[in-house]
Amino acid sequence: MRTNEYDDRDRERIVPEPPKRVDAPVRTPFERDRARVVHAAASRRLAAKTQVVGPQSDDFVRNRLTHSLEVAQIARDLARALGCHPDITETAALAHDLGHPPFGHNGEQVLDALSEPCGGFEGNAQTLRLLSRLEAKTFDADGHSVGLNLTRATLDACTKYPWPREIPGTKFGAYADDLPVFTWMRDGRTDHRTCVEAQVMDLADDVAYSVHDVEDGIVADRIDLTGLTDPGLRREVWQTTRDWYLPDATDDAFEEALARMQTQGSWQRSSYDGSRRSLAALKNLTSDLIGRFCGSVQAAMVATYGSDSFVRYRADLVIPDETLLEITVLKGVAAHLVMRTDERREVMTRQRELLAELVAGLVDRPDRLDAAFANDHGDAIDDAARLRVVIDQVASLTDASAHAWHERFVGTA
Structure with a gap:
């Protein structure tokens, strides 16, 4: 890796910081960024936020924190192989889910609808807001929080969707009142192109959750890969995969992608039974799939x-079509066999009701907000700004604390 590829503008912070005292450990600006994200309160809260299977369901399955650590490992290794800065890319991976509210994407959809009067909700825009405002570390000369005061290159790498909200219901990376820091971060860029470090982070996320969600579903007895020998089940999975991910893909394309993965020697030939040997075989499959996907991208880049x-912005990540299809097949398996079950639908319905009731309760009683958010609410200039503060508060909660707040302030959760 050639660190001189990054210049002073890449290392610039919104608030300039003096060098550390001479007896402190010498760290690069990007190493300091990584440490700030690791020690952020929002990072700790990820341990109690849903991945696919709820964090209380089993000691083995993943939560948002363990998922982020695994994404960070994949991103760092791939960044090193490609020659982009591993600290920048790892930090982006550690931060990529910080903006997710309670109950994962289900909670994200609820908060997006509820926050329409103040510009909607998006987990990635919320991540930028946390890093540049809500996480308290540094203040500017006017007394305004600038969050963790990360370098421009790191903050940019954390931004999967580098544009403000354009069409309701679509992805975006910045709320209207966060546009000043967004504009500073983009440093004059007006296009929608993401830096390659952000692209590596995004791929690492896709690889991690496509593989690990299947692994968690297997351990939780929701997925049995040997069941995919049933043509009827495969047809159902392919339809879910189209509904959720690739609407134009054909059954034949999915069949070919599955067949390619099944040629791996570690692909499951028998059902998971919870034994050490079975668990070891499952971990070997996980490792082989991650290596397969990352290796294909590295070869395509070269x-x-x-x-x-x-x-x-020197390059864009190249993901072979075959690799994209294989990753998507794994996502579809998890979506159909875990997230589309009747039991899961009932849980998700109650989660949506809980968050809607909690937001309404806090709008009516802002005195119940935590001190930091109560101060923001007092400084808000209109109803839209006050609603945004309530959304910030609710988004900060873990799954368990959302239930607890609801029970305390609204009724039995």
Whole structure:
């Protein structure tokens, strides 16, 4: 890795910081960024936020924190192989889910609808808000929080969707009142292109949750890969995969992608039974799939660009179509066999009701907000700004604390 590929503008912070005292450990600006995200309160809260199976359901299955650690490992290894800065990319991976509210994407959809009067809700926009405002570490000369005061390159790498809200219901990366920091971060760019470090983070996220959600579903006895020998079940899975991910893909394309993965020696030939041998076989499959996907991308990058370092906007990540289809097949398996079950639908309905009732209760009684959010509410200039503060508060809660707040302030959760 050639660190001189990053210049002073990449290392710039919104609030300039003096060098650390001479007896402190010497760290690069990007290493300091990583440490700030690791120690952030929002990072700790990820341990009690839903991944796919709820965090209280089993000691083995993943929560948002363990998922983020695994994404960070994949992102760091891939960044090192490609020649972009591993600290920047790892920090982006550690931060990528910080903005997720209670109950994962289900909670995200509820808060988006409820916050329409103040510009909607998006987990990635909320991540930028946390990193640049809500996480208390640094203040500017006017007394305003600038959050963790990360470097421009790191903050940009954390932004999967580098544009403000354009169409309700679509992804975006910044709320209207966060546009000043967004504009500073983008440093004059007006296009929608993401830096390569953000693209690596995004791929690492896709790889991790496609593989690990299937692994968690297997351990939780929701998924049996040997059941995919049933043509009828496969047809159902392919339809869910189209509904959720790739609407234009054909059954034949999915069948071919599954068949390619099944040629791996570690693919499950018998049902998981909870034994150490079975668990070891499952972990080997997980490792092989991650290596398969990342290796194909690395080879495609070298074939496209040669062996140069891929830094900031020098290149775009190349993901072979076959690899994308294989990743999507795994997502579809988890979506159909875990997230589309009747039991899961009932749980998700109650989660949506709980969050809606909690937001309404806090809008009526803002005195119940935590002190930091109560101060924000007092400083808000209109109803839209006050609603945004309530949404910030609710989004900060874990799954368990959302239930507790609801029980305390609304009724039996």
